[in-house]
Amino acid sequence: MINIQMVDLRSQYHNIQQEIDKAILDVVESSAFINGPAVKQFADNLAKYLNVKHVIPCANGTDALQIAMMALDLEPGDEVITPSFSYIAAAETIAILRLKPVFVDSDPNTFNIDIESLKKAITPKTKAIIPVHLFGQVCDMQPILEIANNYDIPVIEDTAQAIGAEYTFSDGTKKKAGTMGTVGTTSFFPSKNLGCYGDGGAMFTNDDTLAEKLRMIANHGSKVRYYHEIVGMNSRLDSIQAAILDVKLKYLDNYILARRQAADKYDALLKDMNEVITPYRAPYGYHVFHQYTLRLKKQNNQEVHKKLAQKNIPSMIYYPVVGHKQNMFSAYHAIYLPVAEQLQKEVLSLPMHTELTDIQISYITDHLKEIVYNS
Numbered sequence: 001m002i003n004i005q006m007v008d009l010r011s012q013y014h015n016i017q018q019e020i021d022k023a024i025l026d027v028v029e030s031s032a033f034i035n036g037p038a039v040k041q042f043a044d045n046l047a048k049y050l051n052v053k054h055v056i057p058c059a060n061g062t063d064a065l066q067i068a069m070m071a072l073d074l075e076p077g078d079e080v081i082t083p084s085f086s087y088i089a090a091a092e093t094i095a096i097l098r099l100k101p102v103f104v105d106s107d108p109n110t111f112n113i114d115i116e117s118l119k120k121a122i123t124p125k126t127k128a129i130i131p132v133h134l135f136g137q138v139c140d141m142q143p144i145l146e147i148a149n150n151y152d153i154p155v156i157e158d159t160a161q162a163i164g165a166e167y168t169f170s171d172g173t174k175k176k177a178g179t180m181g182t183v184g185t186t187s188f189f190p191s192k193n194l195g196c197y198g199d200g201g202a203m204f205t206n207d208d209t210l211a212e213k214l215r216m217i218a219n220h221g222s223k224v225r226y227y228h229e230i231v232g233m234n235s236r237l238d239s240i241q242a243a244i245l246d247v248k249l250k251y252l253d254n255y256i257l258a259r260r261q262a263a264d265k266y267d268a269l270l271k272d273m274n275e276v277i278t279p280y281r282a283p284y285g286y287h288v289f290h291q292y293t294l295r296l297k298k299q300n301n302q303e304v305h306k307k308l309a310q311k312n313i314p315s316m317i318y319y320p321v322v323g324h325k326q327n328m329f330s331a332y333h334a335i336y337l338p339v340a341e342q343l344q345k346e347v348l349s350l351p352m353h354t355e356l357t358d359i360q361i362s363y364i365t366d367h368l369k370e371i372v373y374n375s
């Protein structure tokens with residue numbers, strides 16, 4: 001019996017166990033658990049990797065979004081545009097701050113924010129745009145930034161699923177996801193492409209003034225201890241997590257290659273199946289395959305998910321309920337976003353991680369074919 005996991009963090013750990021264990025023990029030995037040197041070292045190394053001026057660590061990817069919006073001085077009732085077909089964090093933090101989420105539709109190929117929908121959603125009250133680089137694929141940032149610049153609207157790039165992904169502008173310039181907008185945010189949740197062993201997050205920016213403000217908000221609105229300039233929160237990346245991340249950052253490019261190889265293998269084995277659409281790779285992007293997400297053209301995704309589970313093959317539906325259909329957003333239920341609503345019925349994410357073997361992938365695709373052809 002072949003044992004396949006959606007994400008295999010234990011094998012990944014075992015491959016770098018000595019380095020990780022030493023990094024953890026060094027922090028414990030130093031007892032610099034909060035804001036220790038490990039945090040600064042990791043932030044500096046990540047800034048170098050991303051080619052961005054400032055990396056501001058925080059407690060998780062959801063806080064990063066909230067702090068980014070707090071730093072932009074948005075007023076209650078201001079509109080913030082974000083895709084409905086996404087993880088809930090952006091919409092939720094918009095609502096927490098008493099801002100108004102404006103849900104827009106997605107592109108059926110990339111699963112990312114649809115440019116035409118974005119254009120149509122802009123009003124004089126639009127005060128931020130949050131594109132989400134979903135499943136490891138960058139959004140089409142050039143038109144997004146053009147629209148944002150025309151209307152002078154800040155862009156917060158949610159990079160929780162796409163750290164290391166790259167965008168190529170029409171003049172050939174390449175930039176890493178999260179470093180093109182006003183602020184980039186990310187999560188180091190264990191299963192993310194760069195994950196720690198608990199919770200963690202960060203914000204990125206090239207703007208010195210904004211960086212200082214983000215740092216203050218994450219630290220109780222304070223620069224000097226016990227003196228509080230603005231209302232902030234307590235959102236820290238702890239030193240042990242930073243030390244783990246600093247080790248894993250060295251392997252990030254290799255991890256991305258492993259994910260891309262697994263995706264190539266899936267593509268090759270599934271290419272003759274008319275019943276599924278394999279992930280599109282936008283020509284402007286370097287896809288880092290946080291997820292390998294199919295669209296099922298004939299079957300219901302919940303059914304296929306259940307049948308795979310009966311064969312001991314994990315799969316996930318990201319996301320079964322789009323933002324504007326969530327109970328927390330009951331006032332939005334009447335909105336119709338055709339692509340987002342179609343995708344929630346079609347998408348199925350197959351196991352994807354850095355330790356996936358060709359044998360496992362063949363086993364998964366063989367069973368997927370059997371299920372799809374026999375139903």
Ligand SMILES: *Cc1c(COP(=O)(O)O)cnc(C)c1O
Nearest residue numbers: 060061062087089160161187189
């Ligand atoms: C994981 C994720 C987040 C939230 O990250 P946490 O660290 O769990 O708070 C935000 N946005 C997207 C797109 C995510 O995938």
